[in-house]
Amino acid sequence: MSEPHGTKEAAYDVIVLGAGPVGQNVADRARAAGLSVAVVERELVGGECSYWACVPSKALLRPVIAVADARRVDGARQAVTGPLDTEGVFARRDRYVTDWDDTGQAQGVKSIGADLFRGHGRLDGPRRVTVTRDDGSRQVLTARHAVAVATGSRPVLPDIPGIDEARPWTNRHGTDSSTVPARLAVVGGGGVGVEMATLWQGLGSRVTLLARRRLLPRMEPFVGDLVAQGLTGAGVDVRIGVQVRALRRPDPTGPVTLTLDDGGELEAEEVLFATGRTPATDDIGLDSVGLTPGSWLDVDTTCLVHGVDGDWLYALGDVNHRALLTHQGKYQARTAGDAIGARAAGRPLDDAAWGDHATTADQHAVPQVFFTDPEAGSVGLTADQAAAAGHRIRTVDLDFNAAQGANLYADGYRGHGRLVVDLDREVLLGVTFVGPGVSELLHSATVAVAGEVPLKRLRHAIACFPTVSEIWLFLLAAYQRDRDTPQTASA
């Protein structure tokens, strides 16, 4: 279907604002329910994820981690005789982001039978969206059943002196640059900060990572410690408890100088801020439906926005602030798309916990992997979160080198795993793994947590010998051994 132009007003069953991974998925589900769908995109179909976040960062990180993995294997280590071929790495990234050309993904939207409108979408009262094209012309769209907001998020820059003059990188240049700065300062110890430090150090920058508290603070404390050790081992100067007070770049072609709160100064060719995200909701007409522009959108289990009458406004992905992750946003999109279809057809909703129209996993089983060296993955609750939620828990901790499969995978394998067990139901509330290759191990934990698989049954899920997954055997055995001993059962 070609782009419909010139129409003054067009009516659809569903309008989707934003064609990132989340917007595309809700459009697909609404079409599968037989509804007509308009998708509005102001930049590139595929969103931040495809062009400046998940995809390019992982395309760039994979060669760094592949070489680190080879160096952990006797015999293979000797074959790694030089630095990474940065041109080859950038070319790989360019292939995965299709040279920032969205023709293929735009075709994908059209192939599901949705109409794509290019331009900036804004709500203009209930069930009504105005699309402003680059040439200033406008198109009005109306929605019979639903408007789904999937406009994503943008990086936040702190308000400190010299921030504009410094022309800092964010995730955008952090993923689209084809030049390796000799020195790079990375500010922020969350997911973006640790992955950017890993990849640019791996590509040859001398990276300094400045974090005001421990790395990856939302994960179990041992994660940040092990990731910090890995970064330090790779040559990154990791400084915890340090803040940037001011920046200056008096010569636009010269280096940037950071003034730190410990009294020191740091000079680098570039500075990258990875200090969190803000929702892309400041200019989408939220005030026209009684909501506050720039706010995260608070939603129910079907992703309907609270505080809007008539059950028509949905918010999915980063904008609802539940879990700023592509896979979790796509899960919300599938669930909400099906709920939109059911509501439109007048069918009852299956929105009780774990029902087809409930995003229950958002509360209980969010999986996340950071592609650092070592990799870090977790699902569900940390021990502190579980205890704060009132669960009676026991934690089981183990180093991976207990498993022969881990040692065969990497000589002298270093890694750590933790189970958080709900003692009343004997199911897992949370699992965390840190170590080489754990990204592919995490899904087993996600199945166990989301499935609330009883530990008594989980011991029958046997890991193949000799794989890294054998860590499960040792963790479960350690739990069984300790079960009746008076360990720390916290409420």
Ligand SMILES: Cc1cc2nc3c(=O)[nH]c(=O)nc-3n(C[C@H](O)[C@H](O)[C@H](O)COP(=O)(O)OP(=O)(O)OC[C@H]3O[C@@H](n4cnc5c(N)ncnc54)[C@H](O)[C@@H]3O)c2cc1C
């Ligand atoms: C460096 C980095 C690495 C990451 N790595 C991972 C990872 O490995 N795995 C993972 O799960 N998550 C990762 N994330 C998070 C992930 O990128 C986001 O959770 C994901 O992009 C959210 O998808 P979305 O569709 O909600 O938003 P987006 O991908 O941001 O897409 C939103 C779309 O809406 C469009 N839009 C916005 N406003 C309007 C408007 N008014 N009108 C029309 N269109 C509009 C935008 O142009 C954009 O195309 C990473 C994030 C960063 C920054």
Ligand SMILES: NC(=O)c1ccc[n+]([C@@H]2O[C@H](COP(=O)([O-])OP(=O)(O)OC[C@H]3O[C@@H](n4cnc5c(N)ncnc54)[C@H](O)[C@@H]3O)[C@@H](O)[C@H]2O)c1
């Ligand atoms: N592999 C993945 O799945 C992946 C990778 C990267 C990012 N992400 C997601 O993208 C989202 C955004 O990541 P992020 O790292 O930008 O945000 P974040 O909120 O996870 O981390 C930002 C960090 O910056 C720190 N910070 C904030 N202001 C600061 C300041 N002025 N000075 C120093 N430090 C400051 C915060 O304390 C925090 O630790 C996250 O939710 C993350 O989960 C996912």
